[in-house]
Amino acid sequence: MVPSAQLRIFLLFGLLVPACATPVALAPIPALDAPSPSPPGDWPAQERLAWWEKMVDRLSPADAAEARLCMGSINLELKNGRLARNYFRMALENDLSIKEASQARLGIAKAWLLEGQVELALPYLEDAIPHLAGPPLEEGRYLVAWASGKEITGPVESSIVARLSPFMSGLRPVSAFHSPTLGMKVDVARASWTPLNMRGNHETMARPFRITIHHSAEPLHGTRMSDSLRKVRNIQKAHRDKGWAGIGYHFLIDRGGRVIEGRPLAIQGAHAGDSEMNRGNIGICLLGNFQTQPDRGSAYIQPQSPSSFQLAALKGLLDRLRKQFSIQGKSVFAHLELKGTLCPGPELDAWVRFYRSRS
Numbered sequence: 001m002v003p004s005a006q007l008r009i010f011l012l013f014g015l016l017v018p019a020c021a022t023p024v025a026l027a028p029i030p031a032l033d034a035p036s037p038s039p040p041g042d043w044p045a046q047e048r049l050a051w052w053e054k055m056v057d058r059l060s061p062a063d064a065a066e067a068r069l070c071m072g073s074i075n076l077e078l079k080n081g082r083l084a085r086n087y088f089r090m091a092l093e094n095d096l097s098i099k100e101a102s103q104a105r106l107g108i109a110k111a112w113l114l115e116g117q118v119e120l121a122l123p124y125l126e127d128a129i130p131h132l133a134g135p136p137l138e139e140g141r142y143l144v145a146w147a148s149g150k151e152i153t154g155p156v157e158s159s160i161v162a163r164l165s166p167f168m169s170g171l172r173p174v175s176a177f178h179s180p181t182l183g184m185k186v187d188v189a190r191a192s193w194t195p196l197n198m199r200g201n202h203e204t205m206a207r208p209f210r211i212t213i214h215h216s217a218e219p220l221h222g223t224r225m226s227d228s229l230r231k232v233r234n235i236q237k238a239h240r241d242k243g244w245a246g247i248g249y250h251f252l253i254d255r256g257g258r259v260i261e262g263r264p265l266a267i268q269g270a271h272a273g274d275s276e277m278n279r280g281n282i283g284i285c286l287l288g289n290f291q292t293q294p295d296r297g298s299a300y301i302q303p304q305s306p307s308s309f310q311l312a313a314l315k316g317l318l319d320r321l322r323k324q325f326s327i328q329g330k331s332v333f334a335h336l337e338l339k340g341t342l343c344p345g346p347e348l349d350a351w352v353r354f355y356r357s358r359s
């Protein structure tokens with residue numbers, strides 16, 4: 001009888017527990033599909049790790065990959081982010097199931113979070129989430145919300161918060177900020193992207209009574225804050241090159257769902273068309289290219305979809321703005337409804353119409 005079969009029988013009788021389960025009394029870290037044989041789960045982490053280190057080279061490639069997932073998890077327990085990442089990466093080099101590969105990516109994200117590297121963790125979380133289920137999915141969603149600096153809405157199991165606290169302690173959520181002029185909460189204050197001073201050729205905005213939705217028409221992949229802010233500065237430059245006072249939109253929403261403050265709300269926007277169209281009109285731009293533009297080159301042929309984070313953030317922002325300024329749902333528009341343009345692309349246009357129909 002080969003050892004693994006022998007130990008599978010032990011497992012059947014409950015004599016061993018999967019080694020990836022954490023032995024402390026908290027709700028367990030979601031169990032990975034630990035290969036058998038596995039060391040007893042109540043051994044100290046260092047001993048389980050040593051056990052795997054002796055065993056891993058003797059396992060089949062598939063079991064060795066699963067063993068490396070376990071070794072990554074144990075290193076997360078030991079708060080050793082660099083080693084954890086190495087084991088998860090080694091596991092990913094083998095043929096893992098989609099579920100296991102997603103667990104490895106979640107592990108890499110957690111390892112970065114242990115070191116406070118939020119922006120490095122986010123892409124791994126986003127890659128992992130579509131293929132996770134159950135507690136790992138809840139963890140991934142919670143971490144994305146936290147790392148994006150967003151409010152966590154809805155009830156969250158206290159056991160999840162307890163389990164994830166080691167990965168969040170080093171984080172600084174994206175600067176939550178209350179606009180000093182209008183009390184509108186945004187994730188990224190205008191000062192964060194060091195805008196140029198507004199030129200004098202602008203009008204103050206009286207009470208806003210309508211909202212217009214745009215896309216930036218420039219592809220943006222990923223959720224790194226630095227990439228998002230670079231795009232925002234590019235938009236500022238393009239708008240100033242047109243002779244405008246500064247960036248035309250009041251808010252921009254990046255792929256991770258961060259709401260970024262653009263033009264102060266106290267100043268009339270430059271986004272909808274002429275001065276009459278901009279009067280009392282709040283401009284919101286989702287970063288990304290949601291409309292095919294083949295004449296602009298290969299990068300513009302395939303349109304992106306608005307990310308789920310962007311749409312969730314857009315809904316939250318619209319709801320808040322409408323409440324604050326008593327704007328009716330019927331006064332929320334896609335840009336193409338006000339002007340001959342393809343902005344914001346068919347998908348976001350349809351979303352805006354749906355939002356309006358529900359409000």
Ligand SMILES: [Zn+2]
Pocket residue numbers: 213214215271335341343344
């Ligand atoms: Zn537009």
